[in-house]
Amino acid sequence: MLTLSGRGTIGLPSGKDHGRAVVRVVVTDDEVRAPTDARLVRSDPIPPGYAYYMAHPRDAALLDGAPSGAARLVLPDKFDYLAHGDVLCIWTDSGNVRTLHRRASRHNSFLVTERCNSYCLMCSQPPRNVDDDWIIDEILEALPLLDPATPEIGFTGGEPTLLGERFIGVLRECKRLLPSASVHVLSNGRKFADPKLARAWAEVDHPDLMVGIPIYSDISDRHDYVVQADGAFDETIRGILNLKRARQRVEIRVVIHKQTYTGLPRLAEFLARNLLFVDHVALMGLEIMGFTRANLDLLWIDPLEYQRELKQAVRTLAGYNMNVSIYNHQLCLLDRDLWPYAVQSISDWKNEYIPECAQCSVRERCGGFFSSAQYRRSTNIKAFTTDIPASAFVR
């Protein structure tokens, strides 16, 4: 797992305001410098003209040669992955550093808020009722620093739509600043029950925008239980209908666990009969983070034990020509019929394999584990020792 935040050692020139700075990492000097550029120094001589100079701990001594009017930061350990064009947030009073964007990764996402109007049993990012409007300011500062050729970007929470028009503004900025970026937003969809929000969303007229919305059951009270919010099912369904009415792309996300797996086949029928027009359905394995760890006994089931239900759901969805994928699953736990639907979906910074995987012939095709699988994983992980033909992955 990559370390995305840590505490470094900062030295500020006198008169420099304390606070928070969003900076772009510069490693080579051939581009135009902006006041928000932070030069990562690895050797002498140190080029002049930057407001920030950074070095990894082993190179800390190099910073002595930085211009006297500039801020200096010794990065925390384990930030070696930083590369040209990455974007950081630096707390100039404490030296805390957080990586906001890694240019080389296809798994960058911004957390928009920690607030949420649901309280899902398996939330990997437990909501906090705090005033965190500053986060969206930070995102708006960061977007102009991103490589304009950024191919993909995600927004998550908490519940991004709680910010209403402010979040719509972020989408507008994405369209303006990152014209080739495919934008993916995770939302519980409830706020879209208000057609005004769905229309505002559509009016951004983003060329490549998808919102991923969870439905955990076809039965209202069962869904409401999983998300711990009475009335959520109706709001979510109405939200999806409003989005599709406004011709927006919608993905349905179903996290599979002990409270949802028995309902999968009927949920698949429900989706095919009622929401055939959604753009993608992702059937997802559980991430052992946040509330999932607190509710582990309530939620954990070895994926091997729900293959029958998963297979039936995929057969139904695929049978109706719905675009269906399986996320977050290890191939050795999936029925062979399901392999063509399995996607390597886990974000690179938290994607791992275990020693058993080293000898596996399909490791390169396998989604592997969340880092959090250390807290619970199937006891049935087993390497494939014979060669598997590529045709095993063809639908």
Place this chain on the structure above:
Amino acid sequence: MSKFQQIGFYRDPKKAGYQLLPFNFTRLAGQEYVLTNAVGESLVLPRDKLETFINRGLSKIHSEYDDLKSKHFLMDDDSSVALDLLALKTRTKLQFLKNFTSLHIFVVSLRCEHSCHYCQVSRQSDDRLAFDMSEESARRAVDLVFRSPSPAIKIEFQGGEPLLNFERIRQIVAWAKERNLAEQRNLQFVIATNLALITDEHLEFCKEHSILLSTSLDGPEDLHNKNRPRPGRDSHQRVVAGIRRARAALGHDRVSALMTTTQASLPRVREIIDEYVRQEIDGIFLRPLSPYGFAVKTKAISAYNRDAWFNFYKEGLAQIIEINRKGKRFVEFYSTVILTKMLTPFTPGYVDLVSPAGIGIGALVYNYDGDVYASDEGRMLAEMGDKKFRLGNLLTDSYEDIIYSETLLDALEESFAASAPMCSECAFEPFCGADPVYHYATQKDFVGKKPLSDFCNRHMAMCRHLIALMREDPEVKDIFLSWVQ
């Protein structure tokens, strides 16, 4: 104390009370009943559970409760989104009405060199003027076609043998394409031909204008030639050669075939299907014989036993399912019309099994003599001497005269299945349709008495059979699902 609520907080198993949403139910067999709603959702329940459900006696501890709720047979105070979804599905199911007439049949000639016993309409005559569509009629028909608001327009040339009046086909295609430069519809042409007289000139023309060919293949050689006599007794040989030539010129998927079922076909469904497989055709329409034209006059229909046809269909469908099980996709199209209604929220584009009926609003027929009919069956009836479904004439009547004719409106309104006696309470109604022409032809009434109706009996039997097949074997349901796409 957990900060999470238990399932019982959201879902109280003891809490009673739900309202019934509209549905019909019909006995399948024994104690089993099928429930359906207007948008085609269905569920099978034993009689005692059905009674408990209707008497508001179910609660959330019964496994049927969630099934009924998911398919929108009941609604409780936990959720009202069922109404939004039912409204959406109703709009989807009836969307075909918005587009209006998409199929336009041009009978460019009634002449034919075949003399099929079952043919409803053809004439053997050298008198071109008497049985060919005139240039003026054709021109006016093209004008009428483009009065339809449908974004998709299919012009189908029929006969007789339409290629006997190839010059008129050329003109109509040219005029329609010229009109379409401004209209920008999705315009498609089909020629229904026996292929016996197909020439390179015809094929070149079809290629140039992306015209589809639809031909007749009744089965193996002896059966086909018996059903479809022509001078030289070589119809089968000619159609097989014609299919091969047409595919070579136009592409494999540009040629389709239709089968007509006769008394002689009934014991031979397996051979017929084998012949279709042999000719590399990827599906078959196991059609019943229609009660129109020479078919009635020659009493072919009276010898025709309803049960015999159904056995023919069942045996054929079983064979087709086996073909699919072995990995070859081969579709039975009649079942697919019904299955599409059972398994999806959509209405298939098949004008003979839809409600409101497909007459006029699904298809219009422009006859060789300039008369306009509400359906192909309507003009067949006219050839038997009853012009009930004649909506007007191309030379004397306007589009409005034709579309707003009392004949068409009365037939549509009276036959609407959801309000027809017996249909309105039949669980198979969402899978069925209205056929005012058939019921008028057989009972002189747009609605007809359903217990006397072959149309009703046949579709009820097909629905029962298809439901039973899917319940017996989930793999069959997967195969059926692959047909409806």
